[in-house]
Amino acid sequence: MSDIIQLLPDHVANQIAAGEVVQRPASVVKELLENAIDAGSTNIKLLLKDAGKTLIQVIDNGKGMSTTDARMSFERHATSKIQKAEDLFNLNTKGFRGEALASIAAIAHVELKTKQDSEELGTCIKIEGSKIVSQDFISTSKGTSIAVKNLFYNIPARRNFLKSDTVETRHIIDEFQRVALAHPNIAFLMHHNDNEVYHLKSSNLRKRIVSVFGTKMNEKLVPINEQTDIVGIEGFVAKPEFSKRKRGEQFFFVNDRFIKSSYLNHAVVNAFDGLLEQGSHPSYFLYLTVPANTIDINIHPTKTEIKFDNEKALYAMLRATVKHSLGQYNVAPVLDFNRDANLDTPYHFNSKPKSTATPRISVDPDFNPFKEEANKEIHTPFKREEPKTESWESLYTSVADTEEEKQSELFDNQQEIKTQKTFQIQRKYLLSSIKSGVVLINQSLAHQRILYEDFLESITVKEANSQQLLFPVKISYTSAEIEMIYTIKTELENAGFSFDEFTKDSVTIKGIPVSVTESKITIILEELLSDIDLEVPDANYSHFDVMAKSFAKTLSIKTGTQLSEREQEGLVNDLFSCKEPNVSPFGKPTFKTLTLNEIDNLFNS
Incomplete structure (x- = not known):
């Protein structure tokens, strides 16, 4: 029997890898923005056409790449961010898997322009479906520009699975917001079909949140700040009266990386216990800083799930910190152990003076205890009004009817x-x-x-x-x-x-x-x-x-x-x-x- 196991060609392997890395245009946006941040950029532009289906372009002013690095960046498992397996547990960068650019280039037309500050000329590489079409020296500014055109052009089945432009744009905006909120010190610009969607200047955390979600957000925010040996927690939660019916404005960042954690979310919701209406969800922007060797961020392809060494301790600290801030800023009631509970006023008490009704007593002037009928029936000089039963009887009658x-x-x-x-x-x-x-x-x-x-x-x-x-x-x-x-x-x-x-x-x-x-x-x-x-x-x-x-x-x-x-x-x-x-x-x-x-x-x- 002949052998049937064969090595896959590189372009097929890249397309398979792309299925894991690139699910939709938003996936490309995330990878390119994170690469720009890792390059030390202080100004990043995102240009889109047709919800990213026609064009996704990211332009940064980072350190750029040499000609050799530019060519190597499109190879599978090529990265500058780790050298050995141990580095996976001490990461301070975003992308590190070394598959992003190779996967993107396998399913799109890609044009890369890059230049280092020390070089006079930069490099321009054009790739179509993993094949390098051209490589030239060009005059360009310092930094990197990557344009991804015609996404999934060679996999029409995947392109057909994309949603409407409105939905895909929403996913791109979600990824953009997560990156922009994690790095308020970086200026971001986003254009979609030549319309400016965001123009975010370098600022502090509060101003960045307000710039992303509108000026009305400023009045909703309650600051959070707690520093311990295990974790540093800072950021903001929204006041309970601004809670929402949908889980929308809920952001966790760990070491400047957006994550999803139902466990930590439960800790925050627990801190709001008794302050939210049924079915409402709190808004929060919480930034956790932990030692890099105490987390594992390589358990999910999108790197949005993290495994912590001491989850229970983090849960307790996060819950206590949020609860303390809500009390400190008079959002939640705080216990006062010096108060004499005997002096508390009942909730139903009204401070206005109340008049107390005097009991009514009616006397029978004809009452004579020595009359003969007194022996037949016990009498009293005080008449008590008997309860009226007519309404009760009519009630039962109506029910029967x-x-x-x-x-x-x-x-x-x-x-x-x-x-x-x-x-x-x-x-x-x-x-x-x-x-x-x-x-x-x-x-x-x-x-x-x-x-x-x-x-x-x-x-x-x-x-x-x-x-x-x-x-x-x-x-x-x-x-x-x-x-x-x-x-x-x-x-x-x-x-x-x-x-x-x-x-x-x-x-x-x-x-x-x-x-x-x-x-x-x-x-x-x-x-x-x-x-x-x-x-x-x-x-x-x-x-x-x-x-x-x-x-x-x-x-x-x-x-x-x-x-x-x-x-x-x-x-x-x-x-x-x-x-x-x-x-x-x-x-x-x-x-x-x-x-x-x-x-x-x-x-x-």
Whole structure:
């Protein structure tokens, strides 16, 4: 039998490695930005076209490369950042695997321009699919410029798996923010399709956070600072009243490297115990500094997961530090052990003077203890008012009558399947009888389905009605959010929104859909931006669909809302007029039916 195991050609091996290193344009952005930082750059520019699919270019003013280094940088496992295995446990740089440039060059057209300060001329190398097309000496400034064009040009299947430009841009912005927040001392510039998205000057940590997330962030921040032998912790947490429904602005950095850690996140959330509403998540920007030999950052290809030597100690210190800062800045209540608890005022006490009602005593002037009927019945000169039972009796009567009505409706088979009188249960469900039994409807999910189909029809079929605002509403956003809103501006206008002005940090709205109230504008747009991050499959209708789902979720009747009989009946009728009444826009059942046989079995078991 002939041998069947063979060594893979270099270009195939590089494409396989690229599958691990480069999942999408954001992966390329991350690798190139980190290389620029490791080169000692103080000014870095990121230029994008078509969400990175057409062009990703990073220009830095770092130390540059020699001609030999420029050529070697595209070889597999070529790196200047480690020499031996032990170096993996004492890392102070970003990229060190030595596969980034080789993997990128295998699936794109790459042009590298680089020059060291001591050299008169620089080097320009052009590569297409791992093949070097040209190498020349050029006149260029100190530093390095890498342009990655036509990503996945030779792997169309991978290119087809990319999402819409809006989603891919969001991923790029996420990576850019992580790098920019980790290095406030470096100036960053980001352009997308010739539009400036970020222009970040070299600054301190607080100013960098405010520059990235908008001026309103400044008032939300509570400083954190603690230095111990094991770990140094600094940064900021947002005040509890600015918590969010989504896990968005949560950043951990360890030795200037962004990481994800559910364990450390739990420590921060624990520190906010009792301060957050149910379902809310705190925002934080926390920077941990630990000895390099106490962490292992080579356990995941993207290097966003880290293994700590002493996780439990870090958890305790982080939780205590955050809790202390919240108390120190009067955000959280602090125990005072010198206080006399006996002098505390009950929470329900009102400082205003209160008048105490005097007990009423009525005397019977005709009372005579020597009358004969006194022997038959015990009398007292004081009359006590007997409790009135009329209301109790009427209560039981109404319940009995209601039960009779329910039973008569339950077994009424005179009509076809049609909604009858409805009953609201726990302000969450609607119960209605049908010919075959009863139907139990989730009021919130049912209303989501109704609104979803209405919005989708308004956006795609009808000409949406818009109501003009008497006073235009100006809403502040981050540069990234402004970019996202601008990309779906046409779809929003089709839905009934009308915009007056776009700036770098705000949007002015002068018209909204008829079904939307002015107080809901901010909530709707925030939910919409979050939903776009969920990577809806790319299709011609994707933005419309996401928008309709987001609007329906935000504006739907919530659990706990009391509905009148008319509102209940309207909701039921509207639901069963929908094209797909049985499921919500998110695939959850809107109602469940219980047949008479199933009801009978409940009592026969």
